[in-house]
Amino acid sequence: MVKKKQKALKKKAFQKKALKITGMVLFVLFITAALVVNAFLLKKVSGLKQELEQAREAQAVLQSQISELSETSAEPDRKPETEGNGETTGKEPAGEETTGEETTGETESKASWKIDTAKAGSLVSKTQLANVKTADCFKSYAIKGEVLKRINGKSYVENPDISLSQLRYLKVLHYNFSHKVQVGELIVNAELAKDYLEIFEELYENQYEIQSMYLIDDFWTGEGQSSDHDSMQANNTSAFCYRTITGGGALSNHALGRAIDINPQQNPYVTYANGTPTWYNDNADDYIDRNKKQDHMISHEDICYQIFTAHGFTWGGDWDDPKDYQHFEK
Numbered sequence: 641m642v643k644k645k646q647k648a649l650k651k652k653a654f655q656k657k658a659l660k661i662t663g664m665v666l667f668v669l670f671i672t673a674a675l676v677v678n679a680f681l682l683k684k685v686s687g688l689k690q691e692l693e694q695a696r697e698a699q700a701v702l703q704s705q706i707s708e709l710s711e712t713s714a715e716p717d718r719k720p721e722t723e724g725n726g727e728t729t730g731k732e733p734a735g736e737e738t739t740g741e742e743t744t745g746e747t748e749s750k751a752s753w754k755i756d757t758a759k760a761g762s763l764v765s766k767t768q769l770a771n772v773k774t775a776d777c778f779k780s781y782a783i784k785g786e787v788l789k790r791i792n793g794k795s796y797v798e799n800p801d802i803s804l805s806q807l808r809y810l811k812v813l814h815y816n817f818s819h820k821v822q823v824g825e826l827i828v829n830a831e832l833a834k835d836y837l838e839i840f841e842e843l844y845e846n847q848y849e850i851q852s853m854y855l856i857d858d859f860w861t862g863e864g865q866s867s868d869h870d871s872m873q874a875n876n877t878s879a880f881c882y883r884t885i886t887g888g889g890a891l892s893n894h895a896l897g898r899a900i901d902i903n904p905q906q907n908p909y910v911t912y913a914n915g916t917p918t919w920y921n922d923n924a925d926d927y928i929d930r931n932k933k934q935d936h937m938i939s940h941e942d943i944c945y946q947i948f949t950a951h952g953f954t955w956g957g958d959w960d961d962p963k964d965y966q967h968f969e970k
């Protein structure tokens with residue numbers, strides 16, 4: 641009996657031990673499995689990280705290519721359409737789809753640069769212009785699409801004096817004050833579009849410097865007068881704006897697209913009501929004394945004056961009072 645009992649006790653102890661060992665083995669197995677899974681996951685994560693890194697690099701490359709492109713061209717949804725009315729100087733850009741596979745970009749952009757898709761204010765390199773005819777860089781477009789969206793309710797409002805079909809959106813090249821070639825834009829009366837294109841082509845050929853040419857809508861404050869002030873403060877050259885003349889109720893020739901203001905900082909609008917000059921933009925302080933000849937000041941000796949007047953324009957600098965040195969009209 642005792643022996644039997646002892647045997648049973650031994651058996652029980654052994655079972656207990658076996659259970660303990662099994663538990664330990666299972667625990668070790670579990671830990672091992674966990675470690676293996678962990679290692680596997682870590683490897684997978686590092687793989688994903690690497691892929692992410694590669695994707696980021698690819699994205700950076702793409703982004704730099706995109707910004708390179710958009711610097712010189714590419715504003716796809718602002719591709720104004722030429723109107724088939726004889727005054728447009730160029731053709732429509734015929735489907736300039738690129739495959740996107742090019743790695744060099746350089747030769748591609750040289751071949752595909754067109755004023756139609758070039759953004760106003762963008763710089764144009766000599767390489768880009770190498771295969772482009774100068775005449776194709778001075779173009780006139782009907783006002784619609786993105787351009788219309790930009791001006792509607794700002795420089796253009798429905799009015800009894802001028803309709804959209806009587807206006808044209810022009811894109812031209814000009815030299816800026818760093819003597820780099822830049823894209824300019826302006827809106828003018830359709831009757832004068834040809835004149836303006838010829839004038840700006842002549843100015844360009846003479847490497848005449850204009851600081852910038854953006855639509856006045858880029859400086860819009862809510863109404864014409866102060867927008868004009870802000871555009872002048874930025875020394876921006878602009879033409880059309882449906883507004884009344886400075887200090888009066890009459891319609892300005894700018895409202896009809898028949899007047900343009902060139903480099904207003906160096907060529908301010910000055911009145912002499914009390915014998916002393918009054919002007920409106922403090923950036924023009926150094927340019928009130930017209931005897932002090934300085935760069936970009938328009939005078940009778942200036943090629944800008946000569947080209948505009950050769951096209952039948954009159955110059956505000958020839959008025960008695962006010963003197964509007966920036967202003968040409970026809």
Ligand SMILES: [Zn+2]
Pocket residue numbers: 894899900901964966967968
């Ligand atoms: Zn003016």
